[in-house]
Amino acid sequence: MSDKILKALMQLFAIVANREEVGTKGRDIVERFLKRQLSSSFVQQYLITFDTFLEQLSGKSEEGKNRKRISVNSVKVLRICTDINKELDHKQKIIVLIRLLEYVRASALEINEQHLEFLKTVAEVFSIDEISYDNCLYLTGITLTKLPHSENLFLLIDKNSSTADKSFHIQKENLSGEILFLFFKELNFFVFRYNGSDQLFLNGRAIVPNAVGVVDVFEQGSVIRGNKLNSVFYNDILHQFIGSEISKQILFEVKELGYSFRNNKIGLHDLTFTASSGNLVSIMGNSGAGKTTLLTLLNGSIKPSKGKILINGTDLHSNKNNLHVWIGNIPQDDLLIEELTVFQNLFFSAKLYFGKLSNEEIEQKVNECLISLGLFESKDLTVGDPLNKFISGGQRKRLNIALELIRQPEILFVDEPTSGLSSNDAENVMDLLKHLSLSGKLVFVVIHQPSSDIFKLFDKLLLLDTGGYPIFYGNPVDSLSYFKQQMNYVDFDSSECVECGNINPEENFKIIESKTVDEYGRSTSERKISSPEWYRLFNENFVKKESGKKSIYSQIASPVSKVSSAFIQYLVYFKRNFLAKINNRQYLAITLIEGPLLAMILAVALRAHAPGEEYRFGNNPNIPVYIFICTIVALFLGLIVSAEEIIHDKKILKRESFLRLSRSSYLFSKISFLFIVSVLQTFMFLLVGNLILGVSNLFFDYWLVLFSVSCFANVLGLNISSGLKTRVAVYILIPFLVIPQIMLSGVMVKFEDLSPAVSSQSKVPFIGNIMASRWAFEALAVDQFKNNDYEKPYFEFDKIMSNKSYRTDLWIGIMQTQLRNAEMFVHSHKSSNDSLKLISSFIKNEFQDLHDEYPKLPIHNITQLDMVSNQEFFILCNHNMDSINKYLIKEYNNASEKKQQLLDVQIQKTGDDQLFVAFKEKHYNDKLEEFVKNTTGLTKILIAENKIIRRFDPVFINASSKGMFSAPFFSYSKSFFGMEMDTFWFNIIVLWLMTIALYVTLYFDWLRKILER
Missing domain, CATH: 1.10.357 (Tetracycline Repressor; domain 2)
Known part of the structure; x- marks a missing residue:
């Protein structure tokens, strides 16, 4: 609070009662109020200010101007309250009002109309509703009658077992007297009074027993302890009020859950605990303790090695497809698409889930979610990356939460929501998660080094020790007391700072990891209590108590998935990706x-x-390279x-x-x-x-x-x-x-x-x-x-001429050489039968291939070559050679003549030989001709694999008689399931078949699976 507000409050306290009416109790109330707001060094300073204001008001009273004083003070009360009204939040206003009520109750011998008038004025200026004001009067003892419509705002703790409404009563058998709580629902905030003789402690500070009209504030993380009393935690009281308002009661049970890695190293030792709707559960532990492993087990991402997780009695891992609708996961990493706006990120996420809703309905849901998270004003800002921010770190975290929150999962898993945030942003994010739990969600949070205020927000703390050992599960405020007690500390029942009420979560780890000392007083590497020993104590103190409890949960309807159809998902994914890319200018x-x-x-x-010459396409030697x-x-x-x-x-x-x-x-x-x-x-x-x-x-x-x-x-x-x-x-x-x-x-x-x-x-x-x-x-x-404009009309003629030329100039020569060799083998009587058979087989195969390529060729008695004598074999082969040569020369001449006729027509059309040459140079590249015809290759034909292999003019080879993938490089056609197909289209089909094959590997993610093995 500012100096201005504190001085105004001191003046307000002073106005409420004059010096004759104030006693030690009244001044104590002012001092207690200041101690809650300030460090001890400032308390005396403002007490002096209070005394000064009180002295001034008392002096005026002594002058005998009582009525005038009342009138002036009423104006002052109104002015002071109006001045500080804008600088106090609603919770602070209620506390100020209660302290004023306490002050009046303790200092005034008799409460008169003047007091009530002042108090009513304060309440009205502070916009405190009449019900809350009347309830405060009742709690402080100024009025003795509780209003009928306020029954569900009070909770009583006493030793009696019978009460009208079990929801607003807690039995504590060893409690002397009673504790009465008043709940301010809109603030999730309590005040209470204790009427009894026991010595109780609020956050380590003594509560004055039998103090009439004294009210204490019961804030987030507060705990009431006593020698005979089981601890009363803030969260326990809160859930008494909000539990009945939760529509879907979820019971999350973990039973003997364990996990081992592939190398048989244990990642998590057996863990048993339960959590329910409305709880905010913290998972803490040092690095390597298994926090992330546990979170991925709990959210169903990985399957446990042993044990099971039940959600309302249904096994999570056996029914993941049904229960996934209830589960939301917010990892530590940023999940935003940097190029999209805040609104677009959330809209596309919602569209994937609520695909059956119209765009207008989804936009309404998105806007409502943005408003609830305080992001509506930033909805049109581009998200940006962490180094080029357009929104703050806290806004990024809230938007990440919104991505899951918009589909309203019943169970939410959040990993390190405060990492990288300022303390203020961290508290805002955690307040949001707390609000979600209060609305009925079950929220698990992995967190590291929380502040005291954040630590107190949690309903439960699950603490893991190094090696995956669970060692604590319970109220966070009670954790430090537990570990102190196990280590036999004298002040084990004290977990909060008496002065400021803060809790230091790091104290837990200091105690857990405290080392033994040697005879010289130096710390050793050995712990006082090892991880397995802490685990044994955990099983004794927590697991055994839980094991005897019966699981109670209400049956609710099975979750129904609202996910969009596959086609709608495709459209959403495409539009999201498209917008992200076009917004990325780089x-x-x-x-x-x-x-x-x-x-x-x-x-x-x-x-x-x-x-110095003009560029010509036909003469460019780099076209094949291009x-x-x-x-x-x-x-x-x-x-x-x-x-x-x-x-x-x-x-x-x-x-x-x-x-x-x-x-x-x-x-x-x-x-x-x-x-x-x-x-x-x-x-x-x-x-x-x-x-x-x-x-x-x-x-x-x-x-x-x-x-x-x-x-x-x-x-x-x-x-x-x-x-x-x-x-x-x-x-x-x-x-x-x-x-x-x-x-x-x-x-x-x-x-x-x-x-x-x-x-x-x-x-x-x-x-x-x-x-x-x-x-x-x-x-x-x-x-x-x-298919260039020059070659296209002549290609068929060139093909025929090339193939006939190959047979007459090269093929027949090789065949004749092979026949002569065979005859020499026969006449020499020195060759083996195997060699002769090999040559004979070679010759017959070549004749057969030629016949398959040119069925009209005059080749005779191919099938009889195996059945004749050697002499007849050579006669038949030579006769066929002569016939083939004559036929091929005739076919070559016919094709050459037809091509020349077509050339003459083309030259005549152009009107000039030079123009025709220019036309050729524009479309026909000489270097490419060398490439596809292998004109520069020294080897035009060779024998390998017991057959003649053609290297001459490969572009003119008809490969339709060969297998689909057996054609020579550059052949103009391919065999496609026995049919002749142009190389251009065949190759395109092959490229797309390869693309489809890659899609199959992509869909099943085979590369990742192979690499992970």
Whole structure:
């Protein structure tokens, strides 16, 4: 209180009674009031002020002007009360009124109309209602009749067993006299009087026995003790009043609960306790004591190794899907989406749960919740991060609580709600949690180093010792007395400071961990009482008492989940994510700019031409490099944009897991958003890159491939984001994902040049087939060569000419060589039958493959080659060779003639040979032709794996007769379930199948499960 208020109060006390009427008792009341408000050094100062005011008023009385004095004093009372009215809260006003009543009761020989008039004036100015005023008169003994409508505001403690209303009576058999409590409901605040002869103590201070009219304040954390009396705690009295108002009575029973880690280390020793609705339970202990383990056991996040948890008789872990609706969890970590406003954070959280309500109804609920938590004025402020705050730390904590509170769980678990807060914010948050418990919720709070005021808010304290040993469960105020008693302290019955009434929770730990001393008086590392010994005492003093009690709870309806449908969840998740991203300007700028910026840098660098000459697409040797870089950029952008998505939300997802929301809805919302980002990034990248390099008329094809690759990378990034625990690990892993895509794509190192352990001479090896970059680059390279405006009309002719040329120029030569070798083996009589059979088998297989590729070829008696003599075999083979060669030359000439005719028509259309050459240079790239036709490769054909392997013009190879994944690199077609399919579309299908496979691994979170093993 300020000096101004205290002086005004001293003057008020002085006015109430003159000097003749005041006695020692009256002055004692003033002194007692000051001691509650001030340190001892200031008490005498204000007592002197009181005496001075009293002297002044008495002097005027002596002058014989009594009536004038009464009139003047009435005006003074009104003025003083009006002055201090705005600076006192309602609780302080009631205390001032009670002290004035005490003062009058103790000092006045006879209470007259003047006294009552003064007191009534004070009550009216202080806005104290008539019922509260009349009840105060009754409690102080000024009136002797209790008002009928006030019965439920009084509670009596005496030794009698019979009373009209058990709810407002507590029997204490050894109590002499009675204790009468008056409850101020709106303040959760009590005052009481004691009429009896026992020596009782309030917070360690003696209560004067048989003191008529003396009233004591019974505040949060207060306790009344006596030699014969079992302690009377504030919380016990409070629950007598509010217990009947709780609509859903929840009984939370923990029975022999224990937990062991995978290495068989015990995390929690057997624990048994009960808690019920309306309780605020504190869980305390040193680091490593198992507080977090216990909290995760209690909220159902992990399954205990032994024991069980019952909620109204139903096992939590066996019926988690039904009981999760009753449970809310608020972890220590911040669960807010930093880019959204206060209102948006709460609205989207509510929308996920109350999906069946309209937006207007949900908005109403959100606004009511914000108003109740004092956040309504800040509802449109962006939350921000802890380093870039827009709202205070206390507001952040209250908003975190609101995320759970809005769905009104019956049981709430809160981890370290005061960490990182100022003392004022910490008290505000704890007052909120206390209010929740008083409204009927059961609230468990893990807390570290609470202040005295916060410590007194708790109804129960569960204390854990190092090693997971429970060592205390009961009223927090009684904890220090318990530990002192076990250590045989003389003052074990004193837990509060007599002067200020504060309790230091740290004293508990000092006693628990107190060390023995050696013969030299130095502390050792050995405790006086070990953790197991404290645990044994806990079982004796607490568990045995609880075990004999019968569980009593009322049956209430099973909880009904109000969670939104999967589709509504998807919409909410998507909108929440979308708003968060567009509100993050830095993210938005980088996401939209990096694509075109990279394209511009790369395209400008790759736009090669001779100095002084005009740039021509056809002559640019860097086009294959550009196509390859496009695929790598799409992979990189897709990974970067997605790699942090889930790991950023993991804390939020952990909280939302209590709602049993749809994982697929969340994942689809992320994937949908990322695919939209990929659409924009790949579009803008190609728009710039293709324009600078002059890649024309295939924009959609390029975009479709890069978009497919980027989507693959999106889902791959989500997998590592879900599987890894830290952002650092994610970004360390990204190079390990991108570098193999570069090295094993078949571009940097040809597949046939890889290690024999992983390579194949006849097809793309398995390690290449699992690289998205391989499928994307092949699709673009083949498509750019095959479907550009110049080559497209001639591709079929070029294919026929290339394939016929390969057979006549290369294949027939190899076959003839093999036949000559076979004849030499036969005539020499030196070769083994196995060698001859191998060559014969090779020749027959090649004839069969050729016949499968060209059914119209004049190949005779293939099936009879196994049944003829060696001489007949060679005759048949040579005859077939001649027929094949003539047929292929004829087919080649026909195709060449048709192509020339088409070329002539095209040249005639352009009107000029130079214009036609310019047209070709605009669309047809020579370096890409070298790449897909392998024109620079020295090896055009080879024998491996007992067959001829073609390296000549791979782009013209028809692979439809081969397996789906057995086609050579750059072949223009693939086999898709026996059907011929264009390489471009086949590769896109493969990319999307790989993406779908990654989604399956993401949905089941296999990466995380594998890493955790």
